Amino acid sequence: MRIRPRQQLLDLWRAHLRTSFRDDRWVWGGRDGRNSISDAEQLMCLLYPSTELASFALDPDSIATADDIAAVMAVLGEDIWVGGALVTKIEEFFDAYTDADGEPMFAGGSYFRDMGFGEPSAAQRELEVVDSYSMSLSLCIASLRFLRGLQRYLGHEVRREARRMNERVVALIPRVSSRLTSAMIGLIRSFVIHTPPFTSPAGQEILKLVNQTGAPDKNVLADYSAALEQIRVQAENDVRSGHAADIDLRDDNRAFECGWAWGIDTNAGDLTEITSRVATQPGFAVTEPYLYFTLVALDGIKDLYSQRTQEPALLEPHQLQLAESLKRRAELTQRYWSTISRFGTGRWPLEDLPWRTSDGKQSDYFSLAVTAFLIQELLERESTTDLARTVAVLRQLAQRAKIINREVPGDPAALLHYPGVTLTLKVSGAIEPGPLLGYHVSDFATLLLKRSLQAARLARDVDTREQLLDLAAAALEHMQDRAITSGRSAGLWDNLGPDCDAAEASPSWFLTERMMECLVVAHNTYTRPPLATEAMVNAAIGKIGEAEHLLNQELLQVSDAVYSPRFKELAAIQQLLDRAGDVLTKRPHTAEALAANALERLDALAYAREDATR
Structure with missing residues (x-):
């Protein structure tokens, strides 16, 4: 979807x-x-x-x-x-x-639920x-x-x-x-x-959670203390408010x-x-x-x-x-x-x-x-x-x-x-x-x-x-x-409740x-830019580089007749490659597609010239 x-x-x-x-x-x-x-x-x-x-x-x-x-x-x-x-x-x-x-x-209010022992009281x-x-x-x-x-x-x-x-x-x-x-x-x-x-039971639960290798408790506790040392210090210094004053937050x-x-x-x-x-x-x-x-x-x-x-x-x-x-x-x-x-x-x-x-x-x-x-x-x-x-x-x-x-x-x-x-x-x-x-x-x-x-x-x-x-x-x-699929609320969520079949x-x-x-x-x-990995950029650079080289070769064979169809086509190809260079780092696949288009048009020019020669 x-x-x-x-x-x-x-x-x-x-x-x-x-x-x-x-x-x-x-x-x-x-x-x-x-x-x-x-x-x-x-x-x-x-x-x-x-x-x-x-x-x-x-x-x-x-x-x-x-x-x-x-x-x-x-x-x-x-x-x-x-x-x-x-x-x-x-x-x-x-x-x-x-x-x-x-x-x-x-x-x-009504978000508090009955746990099977009766409805919550008004005070609750x-x-x-x-x-x-x-x-x-x-x-x-x-x-x-x-x-x-x-x-x-x-x-x-x-x-x-x-x-x-x-x-x-x-x-x-x-x-x-x-x-x-x-x-x-x-x-x-x-x-x-x-x-x-x-x-304590809570301490034992935490110990079982972090001990994923079955190591001795002594080793796990040492690693646990080392991993949380800076966090404990930060808690002690910055956010102790409300915690019992007689408990050392850095107690291992x-x-x-x-x-x-x-x-x-x-x-x-x-x-x-x-x-x-x-x-x-x-x-x-x-x-x-x-x-x-x-x-x-x-x-x-x-x-x-x-x-x-x-x-x-x-x-x-x-x-x-x-x-x-x-x-x-x-x-x-x-x-x-x-x-x-x-x-x-x-x-x-x-x-x-x-x-x-x-x-x-x-x-x-x-x-x-x-x-x-x-x-x-x-x-x-x-x-x-x-x-x-x-x-x-x-x-x-x-x-x-x-x-x-x-x-x-x-x-x-x-x-x-x-x-x-x-x-x-x-x-x-x-x-x-x-x-x-x-x-x-x-x-x-x-x-x-x-x-x-x-x-x-x-x-x-x-x-x-x-x-x-x-x-x-x-x-x-x-x-x-x-x-919800019917009624006034159609298009809202959700249809799994007790009244889901109601009109x-x-x-x-x-x-x-x-x-x-x-x-x-x-x-x-x-709205963020699309993915642009180094490999994608390098692939686009390769195509742009080849197209630029072929374009320069074509320009060597064009006279100064700037209004000739061939010159106009080469100018359009140059625009494609300029655009490819502009979007290269942000949209490398787009740059690669523009370079590919330029290569196709350059190949068409080369083929036409070879055909004319034959």
Whole structure:
């Protein structure tokens, strides 16, 4: 299946508006009802592409010049009314998830699941979750980009409705900025460093994970300490906040792992320098990193220090300090998981499928999450080291999840996709007791699609790149098979839920938003220059060099009759070779094709001359 990001994003927008905008009224919620995460995902499906991709911008000037986008957005109106409709939706979101004291709320709500011990209590549903912090962070960045762009346009407008809308934008921006600050604080206080003794069950699980050769524990522990020495030092010096002061993070008798808990760490310290409920409320999550929540936290944090965030100076001074703190935690986390996934000199722990966490759980989803950390680390270093082995892991995971292979009835791999991996959310005793909390994660296929497309940017050889694009195409085909096919939500995701056979199946905004992210990544991947290896460039140079030599020979036999047909043909060939030289290093195969065309035309001239001689 061919990935066509622009058309598929427009189709997603069209289906989104058909579902969300009914009878001139916006309808919030999907399959899982309303909560701070789902509503943010619903908005992000529109705002993220419009602020991440210049060709999808929703400011009035861009809409006026892009006929296809104007046609899709016509349901919201024309000109500034599209912007006005989105401003209204952003206002409604902030009204719904701000308490009476003006404090942002990040409750997991209906995303918390029954683990077989009864429905979560009302108090439990109000617990705040890292998924909401991270999604709100990305939503706030996208909203600020959109609002600032709209504000610049409205500043030149003299119409009364434009002035009124500008007043609403001016009033909304501080509310967005306040939620952004709270989301950043929530992520800082949810970051954890877990250091169980090697004699504990968690320490033993980590030891078994990294010992892929059956070596004596003494040798493995020595190698483990050496591999993580710099990471431990960085943790001790830069990001110790919230960890017990009486524990030495460089203690070789303790294991080490870091990342994000599912909510604010029970040992998190207060951030008293900032006035916010999130900065001082007691923690409730056990000090253990979750791979899923670590993954979503890193995705949100990357929006903070992306180039597009820095250009318009969206962040305030105190937010820049928080962003730097989050960046240090993100770098430490990525470095840790990249190191531990490739630990040792033999088989990687990552290659020993499925990945086992320190609490004894194992799943192919965890393997894919760790692979995602590794790919992101390679992307940031622009390194192809170990890329081939990483691609092999991705392909094996795709086979095990039946994204490449055919699924059979009753196949346990189907559970990866629906209901997905169920995470048990461990809480401390500081909150009101209730039934065990669960959290479903069903984005295996979109995670595979996204990381395959990102890794394709790194590939420096045709075979590796083709493998990654084939994996992406297979994952896209799997997702297309899961799209809703009838009713208002046709074209959104997914059709594996309990109401998939209903006449009006509700969309999963959790999955639809992630599919939107994949299409944005595909768009960015395809806008990069095509693969240009040294071998490809050398092949093109050989053809260009031969053509240049033959052209010079032909020019020796042409008189100064510059208007002769032969001279004009040689001039056209010279243009071909000049163009080939211009694109040589960026598009070597194009340069080779131009040189081949020049060689054919030069051969035709030589043959004609020889024929005339005969």
